[in-house]
Amino acid sequence: MEEKEISRAVIKRLPRYYRYLGELLDNGVERISSNELSDRMQVTASQIRQDLNNFGGFGQQGYGYNVKYLYHEIGKILGLDKTYNVIIVGAGNLGQALANYVRFEKRGFRVIGMFDVNTQLIGKKVRGIEIRMLDELMPFLAENDIQIATLTLPKSAAEEVAVKLVEGGVKAIWNFAHTDLNLPEDVVVENVHLSESLMQLSYNLTSRQREKHKK
Amino acid sequence: MEEKEISRAVIKRLPRYYRYLGELLDNGVERISSNELSDRMQVTASQIRQDLNNFGGFGQQGYGYNVKYLYHEIGKILGLDKTYNVIIVGAGNLGQALANYVRFEKRGFRVIGMFDVNTQLIGKKVRGIEIRMLDELMPFLAENDIQIATLTLPKSAAEEVAVKLVEGGVKAIWNFAHTDLNLPEDVVVENVHLSESLMQLSYNLTSRQREKHKK
Numbered sequence: 001m002e003e004k005e006i007s008r009a010v011i012k013r014l015p016r017y018y019r020y021l022g023e024l025l026d027n028g029v030e031r032i033s034s035n036e037l038s039d040r041m042q043v044t045a046s047q048i049r050q051d052l053n054n055f056g057g058f059g060q061q062g063y064g065y066n067v068k069y070l071y072h073e074i075g076k077i078l079g080l081d082k083t084y085n086v087i088i089v090g091a092g093n094l095g096q097a098l099a100n101y102v103r104f105e106k107r108g109f110r111v112i113g114m115f116d117v118n119t120q121l122i123g124k125k126v127r128g129i130e131i132r133m134l135d136e137l138m139p140f141l142a143e144n145d146i147q148i149a150t151l152t153l154p155k156s157a158a159e160e161v162a163v164k165l166v167e168g169g170v171k172a173i174w175n176f177a178h179t180d181l182n183l184p185e186d187v188v189v190e191n192v193h194l195s196e197s198l199m200q201l202s203y204n205l206t207s208r209q210r211e212k213h214k215k
Numbered sequence: 216m217e218e219k220e221i222s223r224a225v226i227k228r229l230p231r232y233y234r235y236l237g238e239l240l241d242n243g244v245e246r247i248s249s250n251e252l253s254d255r256m257q258v259t260a261s262q263i264r265q266d267l268n269n270f271g272g273f274g275q276q277g278y279g280y281n282v283k284y285l286y287h288e289i290g291k292i293l294g295l296d297k298t299y300n301v302i303i304v305g306a307g308n309l310g311q312a313l314a315n316y317v318r319f320e321k322r323g324f325r326v327i328g329m330f331d332v333n334t335q336l337i338g339k340k341v342r343g344i345e346i347r348m349l350d351e352l353m354p355f356l357a358e359n360d361i362q363i364a365t366l367t368l369p370k371s372a373a374e375e376v377a378v379k380l381v382e383g384g385v386k387a388i389w390n391f392a393h394t395d396l397n398l399p400e401d402v403v404v405e406n407v408h409l410s411e412s413l414m415q416l417s418y419n420l421t422s423r424q425r426e427k428h429k430k
Contacts, residue, residue: 195319
């Protein structure tokens, strides 16, 4: 496949293409035109063609896309053709919820360790994964090749733990703590700030109501 | 305050301003210049000035921003000066995790009902909130003024439940189900697609490694 700079906006749309193509595949659809995909995804057909052309174009004019091929190619671009060893630091409700997502494992994200500071969780297992105390983190990182760490802990502890994770060789952090992590540039951080998402919702709800009152 | 069209990009940055200003407030900081705020937030000072000018500008040249005032004004823009009645549909791990976030309640998002189809959850309470069965949803909506519904259920059930919620008068949905909801235009939907976030992470991790190998 051709290698070129792909814009962040395109990359952001890829998981959604991947999801729709996966559903088509599940439904036994073998080929789809950009127009049909456009109807389903509520994105313009020209946007779809443009986006997919970034990767050399997977379709032929008037012939449509091979769903299975496109699904797998996008999967490869997204790095889903590999498996990742994942740990979860913070084994509260959210950490346990994430550990329970079987779907992540199917996509290649294998949770192999969970950590917390709450001694009441010692020995507890979530989907077979033992919850360890945080003082076992560094030896665990030394013994296991961990690519991704999920941070589901209070923001007061997040930065300190993140620094340790990076020392231990972790190169990617999925951060649910409500803080921005200042880490070396070669560490990938993906933030999920739930309260910011909730604020977007209340902003949109409020501004719709303001519009309504104006009418 | 002046009312004008504010770009989506600006709106997306507001919760982050709100968070930083809240932290400054907690630390007793009364005034801050756009340069100081810029250092902390790693956004350019001119970006900050430009963003805040959208709301009439809260600062005076050479004098900085009044932290408390700015915090409250941004809060108002985000709709955080009101309280919202929230229900959670899907009382599994993730739903329970969200119900347990005391911080949401502090911001005015009061969870007053939880629903599930799992009969094992009947009578269970999370932070004092009773888990009800889904067949009680419509009467509950009729009796209570619910502004926001959180969907933390499998995607197979999400659309059907969302339609019911809208019938019941809910105007905003915080959607964690891994599907796009097709709802009337006046319903606000905010999606949290966790697996898409994880795919962004694996994309970034993979592309960094590709770059490394090239060097």
